[in-house]
Amino acid sequence: CQGLASTAGVTLETMAYHVESVARGLRRVQATAWLLGDLPFGSYHESKEQAMRSAAQLVHAGAHMVKLEGGGWTADTVRFLVERGIPVCAHLGLTPQTVHALGGYRVQGRGDAAALVLKRHALELQDAGATMVVLEMVPAALSAEITRQLPTCHTIGIGAGQGTAGQVLVMHDMLGVNLGKNPKFVRNFMEGAGSVRDAMAAYVAAVKNGTFPDDALHAW
Incomplete structure (x- = not known):
């Protein structure tokens, strides 16, 4: 799996350029890696329609899947994209694009109330059709519990312990x-x-x- 991640300073055009470059390289060596491109900050926040246009641009560039950050409100966007044939990876826990709203690079999901919110968002995203979800800087026990509760959505951990289905660094x-x-x-x-x-x-x-x-x- 080849992942192309973005932060708040990256534009959609930049992401599309890099996705296209990686896709070209994969074709050249006849590789079968799954190419995932991040939707940058601001490219999917206005509306589901905006998210579709942005996702389509990355798919046209060669992405097999798009990733977007956040829970709650993103479930409707995920469903909209999946219904239109675009595989989606969600991202919960520490979300780098909105790190300032989280108070910095801090572990997410500590405490019963925060853990319940993360578990609810993960289930909502699975129900919306997300087939992968990144869990970043989430306590290991909570990540393992979320993984067990998501039979159709594979968890990918980064700073989330051994209990996820896969790892990224x-x-x-x-x-x-x-x-x-x-x-x-x-x-x-x-x-x-x-x-x-x-x-x-x-x-x-x-x-x-x-x-x-x-x-x-x-x-x-």
Whole structure:
């Protein structure tokens, strides 16, 4: 799965350009990776129709699926897109596009009330037709519980513990080339690796054999 994520400073046109570039590369090597493109901030917030136009632009560029952040109000948008043939990945917990509204990069879903909201939103998104949901910086026990409650929506964790169906890690974090302080859930796979290819292979192997993430080290 090739993921192209966006933050608040990225435009839809930028995302479409990068999706097209990755899609071209996949075709060149006859790869079968699932290409997922993020809908940037402001490209789906005004209306379901706006979301459809934005999603269509990424699909035309080569995306197999689009991702959007948030729960609650996004369920109607997800349903609108899915009914029109566009697979959707949702995103709950820490949502980078709206991090300032969350008070910064903080763990989400702590406490009974907050956990209930996340579980409700996850079920609403599954019922709306989302087939994947990213859980970011969510307590490991809560992520595992949400995963068990979503039989038709696969959870992808980042800083959400071992209990999700899959894992994702930002490439710059994985390779130790980010400019800031590493979040708790990051492991530098370049340490001891002879090449970037070896580091990525080590990451894949660690996820598959269950040694990463380690809930005691990389989760809450």
